[in-house]
Amino acid sequence: MAKLLYKLGFWAANHAKAVLFSAVALLLAVGVAVLVLWFDFDDDMSIPGTPAQKTIEMLEEEFPEVGKAGAQIQVVFKAPQGKTLLDPEVQGHIAQLAEKVQALDGVEAVYTPEMLQNYNADQTVAFAMAMYDVPSKEVTFDQIDELRDVLDITADEGIQTELYSSETELYPIEMHFTTEVMGVAVAFIILFFTFGSLILAGMPIVTAGIGLVVGLLGILLATNFTSVSFVCLSLAAMLGLAVGIDYALFIVSRFRQEYAKGYSIPQSIAIANGTAGTAVVFAGVTVIIALIGLSIPKIPFLSMMGYTAALTVLLAIFVAVIVVPAALYLLGHKITPPVDRKKTKAEKIADRVKFSGKLMQGWANALHKMPIVFALAGIILLSVITVPFFHMELGLPDDSFYEVGTDQRDSYDLLKEAYGEGYHASLVVVAEATDKDGEVLSKLEQLQADLSTMDNVAYITNVIPKESGEMAVITLNPTTGPNAEETIDLVHNIRNADYEGMKLNVTGTTAMNIDISEKLADALPVFAALIVGLAFIIFMVVFRSILVPLKAVLGFVLSLGATLGFVTWVIQDGHYYEVFGFATSSPVLNFLPILTVGILFGLAMDYEVFLVSRMREEYAHSGNARKAVLAGIRDSGGVVVAAGLIMIAVFTGFMMAPDPMTKVIGLALTFGVLFDAFIVRMMIVPSVMLLLGKAAWYMPKWLDKILPNIDIEGDSIMKELEKDNKKK
Structure with a gap:
């Protein structure tokens, strides 16, 4: 992989203009296709096989006039x-x-x-x-x-x-870019301080933008052929933009390091592509696997969210290893920051690298002196933040989640004021005869009386018997809202009611959302276990170790728990939700936990790869475990910090968006990156590795022989370059 990307870097540099022209041409072609076909989002979030969905299908068959x-x-x-x-x-x-x-x-x-x-x-x-x-x-x-x-x-x-209307979409999808632009602006500032150059600060954003726009236009095209919800576009945009900028940052940073060593611009580009580019490809593929893994629970809208986000990440990888090298070559001498005339450009870059290294060296020294203190502090902090996760309740946003003063919220509140909270939690009860020659018509009056006396039933609004008599549809309103625990209990109580010769089914928007939330909650442990198992295997192959992968996945579990705990504390428990721009407290978005597992896993593995791969590289050369940890922090810590800050800036922009779903996803990913990049990867991981010493890199010989060898550090490239230099 490293050698292939090394050659690809040279090729991209030698065909720089053609590469950039092709990228722009592809963008324009997909844009024209969208203008011709336009787009058609479908926000259907039903799940085949749930009780409510089965009842809907039965109604469509038995009461075709309903559909x-x-x-x-x-x-x-x-x-x-x-x-x-x-x-x-x-x-x-x-x-x-x-x-x-x-x-x-x-x-x-x-x-x-x-x-x-x-x-x-x-x-x-x-x-x-x-x-x-x-x-x-x-x-x-x-x-x-x-x-x-x-x-x-x-x-x-x-x-x-x-x-x-509970069925008809009254408000067209509005695309707000103001907050997202603010996030990108902050990312630009971070890149400027990282590189000290306006051109280099802008380049990762421009290249990431090319891949992102192509991906989003592709998603818009896909809406004409399959069911894609608008939240898919939001998720793909925030993830594609964040990883696109970060991947470009990793390659540009490595390019600057190699250029400072005296390599030519084409050589530096090729080496960066073969080393950092290999890590980018590996990290990106890991993210893609995690996103595609969202299809494991077999929930259509969640699977589509994974597929569309994976598309933008895939394009971010291609842009990073093809378009970024071409852009670096075309920028030529402009890629360096302002220089002291007494120093060469390479010397100036080396000075900046040294300055960044000094800051990280100071942090590494602090960790080295008190590793157990930092490790325990990080673990205890994240464990405490995780506690609210254990009483998390899932639900789906409705119009009550919008800001007061919006049309959606005003109409919702007006009906709630007039008819009570239960008006928005209407349930459709379908009574069907279970005996071959049975009927429900003669039992209908008693059934209405029984339903009316159930706990939390406000009133029955409508009764429609089927002419043949073997089925009837009863609509009723609970006394509580659609996400209330009492409403959930009522749905289950009706379904579990025992009537001789008759079965009660419940459907409607409220029942559908309850079923979806429960299905997602059941799928979460299985999906999380698969993701953690996948992470362990992947890192065992990459880092040739047992304890390093174990530490990586346990760190991921910590950051995941803290993320979901913090979201529960803010959104559900109602602590400072106004500070984050939410209109009210509410249950946690039902697909957020499983979505966070997939996305945060991928992002966490990004940081782990870029940090620990440098440690492994140093350990392979020196055999000194402590020196390897310090080298990893010194050389890669600054890039991980910058990448984490960029992710946070981008996700914060989406957290400030008006759409409730986009806001809560932005909140989860913002704090997920904060916890994982800064507490787990920059504090707990190096501290634990310092405590483990050489044991961290232990691998049984028999297992080492079985596992494939992935040259993620680009050792093969550097050895060949050293041989070439010796010959010269």
Whole structure:
């Protein structure tokens, strides 16, 4: 691998203009394809095989008219202060609005509050229902905009008027780039202080941007052929940008080190590609494996999140080992920071490397003096932060997660105020006869009475029996919200209710989300065990050791536990959630833990590879375990710190985004990198290795012979260069 990438570095340098031209041409070609085909996101997060999904499929078969039913959009009204919706003047304005809505394109019928008699207790809140002639997914945003435009008829008269629908998407996907740009700007500043050059600071961002844009455009194209949710784009963007910048940083840093040794620009590029490039490929492939591993639980939307994010990471690898070397060659003499005229460029770079090394040397010396103190401090700190993880509850964000004042939140709160929290947790109970000739029609009245007396049932809203009598659909509202423990218990109690000759099934959005959360919670331990096992095997092959891989995976477990514990403490327990821009406390996003396992594993392995590979390289040459640890911190610690800060900057930008899902993913990855890069990799790992000494590198001879040898440090390249220099 090292020799191949070494040759690839030379090739990219020799064909620099063609490489960059091809990269830009590919970007433009994919961009044109997107403009022609456009994109179509699908935010369906159902999981085949769950009880709620099976019930939906049964309903579609037994009640085919349900799947063909037109979209229903609620127009919610709140009377002006001191008035009710029954006041003649208010009713007149609502009637005018209903007349306008009826005339809109696609509206089949409009039912006013007076027709539905759905006024709340003090008759200040109610809703009209606009019935469309197409199913929910076929209603266009143009039609929604037309509906929203006529709401001024009542809103201008002091009647609060909001739109709401639990099925129809009312708000188009908005792409906000302001916060993400801020994150990139911080990354640029970090790179500038790392390299001391504006050009070199900008280069990793530009090259990473090329790969990222191609990847995101590819994902947009894919939405035309398969089901891709918008959160896939957000995840792919934050991960692709972060690793793209980091991978370029690793190669540029190694290039500068080799250039400082006196190698020519093409030679330095090739050596950097063969050494740091090998580590980049290995680390990137590890991330990709972890992301593809998200398909293990067989959850479609989660699998797609893994595939799309893996695509941007794959492109980041290609850009790092092909486009970055080409860019380095074309920059030529401009790649060095401002120099003292009395010093050569190579000497100036060497001085900067030495300065960075001195800072890391100071940290290494501190660890060397008190390794057990630093190791225990890091382990205890992360263990304490992990504690809230053990009472973590999973759920899915709804409109209550948006900021107060947004349309989504206002309509949600208005209906909650009028009809209680349970309005948004509506459950669909399907009673089916279990006997061949059985029926439920004669038992329907008693069934309604039994359901009404169950704990946490507010009221039954609708009952639809099948004409043949062997099935009935009952809609009811709990007294608690969709993510409440009481609502979850109610779903299970209904499903477990024992009725002779009859089975009760529960579905609806709330039941679907409960099933998804439970399925994801069950899949988490299995997925985490597979990932940890994979990490151990990979690192045993790479580092030729038993204890180094064991230390790596235990460190990953610590950082993972602390990450999920911190997220639980903030999001679920409600500590300082406002500081991080969240509108309210809530259960933890149901797919966040399993997503964090996959992504954080990949990122943690990045830092482990770049830090410990330098230690192994030094140990192989000197045989001194302590000297190897200190050399690893001194030579690679600065790059790991810069890479960690860049990741944090990028993920913080996404944490500040308005979308609740994107925010919580950004929060988890920001603190995941903070814990892993700075506490685990820069504190616990070197401290433990200092305590272990030579034992850290122990490998049974029989196992060493079996395992393949991966030249991740590029020893084969450096030996050949040394031979060539001796011949000269």
